[in-house]
Amino acid sequence: MTEYKHSVSLDIEKCKGCTNCLKRCPTEAIRIRNGHAVINSSRCIDCGECIRICPYKAKKAISDKLDAIKDFKWKIALPAPSLYGQFDSLDEIDYVLQGLLDLGFDDVFEVARAAELVSGYTRRYINRPNSIKPVISSACPVIVRLISLRFPYLCDNVMPLQPPMEIAAMLAKKQALEKNPDLCESDIATCFISPCPAKVSYVKNDATDKKSYVDCVVSMSDIYFSLLGVMKKAKPLLPLSRSGMIGIGWASTGGESSAIFNDKYLAADGIENVMKVLDQIDNGTFPDLEFIELNACNGGCVGGTMAVENPYIAKARLQTLKRYLPVSQNWNRKTAGEDDFYIPDDYIIQSELEYKPVSQLANDTNEAIKKMADIQAVREQLPDLDCGSCGAPTCQAFAYDVVKGEASEDECIVKMRMRIKELLKSDYAKPEKESAENDSK
Numbered sequence: 483m484t485e486y487k488h489s490v491s492l493d494i495e496k497c498k499g500c501t502n503c504l505k506r507c508p509t510e511a512i513r514i515r516n517g518h519a520v521i522n523s524s525r526c527i528d529c530g531e532c533i534r535i536c537p538y539k540a541k542k543a544i545s546d547k548l549d550a551i552k553d554f555k556w557k558i559a560l561p562a563p564s565l566y567g568q569f570d571s572l573d574e575i576d577y578v579l580q581g582l583l584d585l586g587f588d589d590v591f592e593v594a595r596a597a598e599l600v601s602g603y604t605r606r607y608i609n610r611p612n613s614i615k616p617v618i619s620s621a622c623p624v625i626v627r628l629i630s631l632r633f634p635y636l637c638d639n640v641m642p643l644q645p646p647m648e649i650a651a652m653l654a655k656k657q658a659l660e661k662n663p664d665l666c667e668s669d670i671a672t673c674f675i676s677p678c679p680a681k682v683s684y685v686k687n688d689a690t691d692k693k694s695y696v697d698c699v700v701s702m703s704d705i706y707f708s709l710l711g712v713m714k715k716a717k718p719l720l721p722l723s724r725s726g727m728i729g730i731g732w733a734s735t736g737g738e739s740s741a742i743f744n745d746k747y748l749a750a751d752g753i754e755n756v757m758k759v760l761d762q763i764d765n766g767t768f769p770d771l772e773f774i775e776l777n778a779c780n781g782g783c784v785g786g787t788m789a790v791e792n793p794y795i796a797k798a799r800l801q802t803l804k805r806y807l808p809v810s811q812n813w814n815r816k817t818a819g820e821d822d823f824y825i826p827d828d829y830i831i832q833s834e835l836e837y838k839p840v841s842q843l844a845n846d847t848n849e850a851i852k853k854m855a856d857i858q859a860v861r862e863q864l865p866d867l868d869c870g871s872c873g874a875p876t877c878q879a880f881a882y883d884v885v886k887g888e889a890s891e892d893e894c895i896v897k898m899r900m901r902i903k904e905l906l907k908s909d910y911a912k913p914e915k916e917s918a919e920n921d922s923k
């Protein structure tokens with residue numbers, strides 16, 4: 483199995499082993515070993531929660547630099563819709579798009595445009611008689627990875643549609659080749675401006691069945707200040723933006739759902755809320771809904787760890803920005819195909835979402851049952867404090883590590899202290915007992 487490439491990483495020099503991230507990680511991917519955090523790559527979903535919580539800035543998101551595409555003949559910026567919410571008093575999206583051209587891009591293709599197309603095809607997908615309900619959005623890569631690691635029975639509910647970033651990159655490349663017949667595919671580079679590290683990982687791992695059309699992913703916070711510099715220059719603006727309300731709406735929670743034009747949906751955000759929703763769908767105690775939009779970050783993409791602005795302020799700005807826009811500028815029934823269920827192959831993820839059991843104890847069932855019993859036996863000896871001082875987030879996780887051979891029972895400090903106390907007691911008790919016996923002689 484190829485190793486998953488992550489964008490969330492640790493700076494060991496800065497880490498103090500304080501256990502804050504250990505407690506926060508939703509997939510129990512972190513342990514403290516030798517005084518610093520260690521991330522288990524197979525469990526990490528790149529949610530960025532550890533980046534948010536670390537008081538020492540020891541966790542960071544690794545993204546590309548613009549230099550990565552400097553040698554390409556034709557460079558296309560793909561701004562996420564959340565980028566527009568980062569700027570104060572922005573009354574025209576075109577300021578941002580023009581700014582990107584001024585930074586050296588040859589063209590801009592808004593991801594919001596592709597989002598409108600994905601919304602159109604989502605409506606068709608939900609209406610297909612064979613789609614498994616509730617249909618779960620595939621737009622947030624953290625959610626897709628979480629389901630593939632923890633919720634085997636929900637893998638088939640995940641909508642097999644490419645996310646807007648991928649569609650935008652594909653369309654941008656097609657458009658560039660049409661506009662510039664002297665270019666060939668290898669001359670063109672697409673650069674997604676991302677609010678979150680999970681999208682970096684998505685591209686690095688070619689997360690679906692084929693190589694991503696996105697060539698480089700830069701952090702929104704990296705490009706923000708350069709953009710501010712060029713956007714200040716007053717100049718007549720070209721009419722560049724072609725996004726509508728639906729496309730911009732994707733930046734925050736509820737935007738994707740409201741575009742399905744169907745009331746039977748739920749939109750949730752924040753990793754803890756999302757896990758509760760998934761647990762409920764999984765155990766069958768979920769209402770009869772058709773579509774579920776889940777975003778790992780609070781507020782949706784505007785809350786990504788690579789965004790600059792407070793997500794709720796960004797959302798409020800986007801509401802103002804989209805107020806006078808048409809509902810959609812990109813979905814057109816004629817060009818999208820007249821058939822009510824038609825979705826082009828390019829938009830569909832052909833491979834099935836695979837369950838990757840990271841907590842599997844053994845391939846053999848009898849062996850796995852035995853190990854579960856061993857975990858329970860270790861667990862019963864532990865103090866049940868979930869204190870984290872052993873380097874695992876909970877006593878249960880520690881017992882699992884012990885049985886897997888990744889930790890030793892002696893690393894439970896509470897248990898160790900109790901043992902030392904008992905030893906000391908018996909050592910001191912011995913001479914006292916001896917002297918009492920001598921006195922009585």
Ligand code: SF4
Binds near residue numbers: 496501519
């Ligand atoms: S929060 Fe995690 S990464 Fe940050 S210092 Fe504490 S243990 Fe290290």
Ligand code: SF4
Binds near residue numbers: 528
């Ligand atoms: S990015 Fe999320 S899943 Fe990965 S180690 Fe950090 S908190 Fe855990």
